[in-house]
Amino acid sequence: xxxxxxxAAALTCLVFAHASCADTIHATQDGSYYHHQxxxxxxxxxxxxxxxxxPQDINGTVDAAGWYARESKGxxxxxxxxxxxxxxxxxxxxxxxxxxxPVSLEISxxxxxxxxxxxxxxxKSSRAxxxxxxxxxxxxxxxxxxxATDKATAPLLEAxxxxxxxxxxxxxx
Numbered sequence: 260x261x262x263x264x265x266x267a268a269a270l271t272c273l274v275f276a277h278a279s280c281a282d283t284i285h286a287t288q289d290g291s292y293y294h295h296q297x298x299x300x301x302x303x304x305x306x307x308x309x310x311x312x313x314p315q316d317i318n319g320t321v322d323a324a325g326w327y328a329r330e331s332k333g334x335x336x337x338x339x340x341x342x343x344x345x346x347x348x349x350x351x352x353x354x355x356x357x358x359x360x361p362v363s364l365e366i367s368x369x370x371x372x373x374x375x376x377x378x379x380x381x382x383k384s385s386r387a388x389x390x391x392x393x394x395x396x397x398x399x400x401x402x403x404x405x406x407a408t409d410k411a412t413a414p415l416l417e418a419x420x421x422x423x424x425x426x427x428x429x430x431x432x
Contacts, residue, residue, distance in 0.1 A: 283316040299342045299396045300424040301325040308419055319421045322347050338403040367425040390420045394430045
């Protein structure tokens with residue numbers, strides 16, 4: 260093989276190398292997105308919340324995140340939904356890393372799943388509400404920051420968590 264042929268072969272491999280990488284997120288025909296590794300579905304709508312943009316992987320890992328938003332009375336509420344394995348290196352990945360009193364609640368009967376909810380002050384005039392659902396194989400974190408005086412959003416966030424596509428999540432490693 261001549262040197263020119265080797266160079267051409269190497270360049271061809273480089274051109275198609277990116278195409279051979281596995282995608283983490285796939286679009287579905289109904290406007291949702293599918294996380295390949297966990298099976299998680301990011302629906303285009305959940306209640307009053309609409310998916311904002313396209314979910315993405317985090318720093319080239321199997322971790323994935325999507326963002327949802329709703330507007331009511333001129334106030335925009337944004338919620339992040341993250342899916343990651345238990346050994347993820349991302350910050351705030353486990354309830355134990357947050358200083359707040361955990362509250363446990365059932366969020367799904369099929370499959371049977373419980374969430375840990377934490378609410379804590381964030382800044383001078385806001386508070387964060389975070390839900391963690393741990394299955395063994397994957398953790399789903401749902402997080403939003405709201406005005407400290409906002410009492411109406413908490414029940415909406417809980418309904419948002421309950422209405423996720425829990426049936427799509429891989430439950431065992």
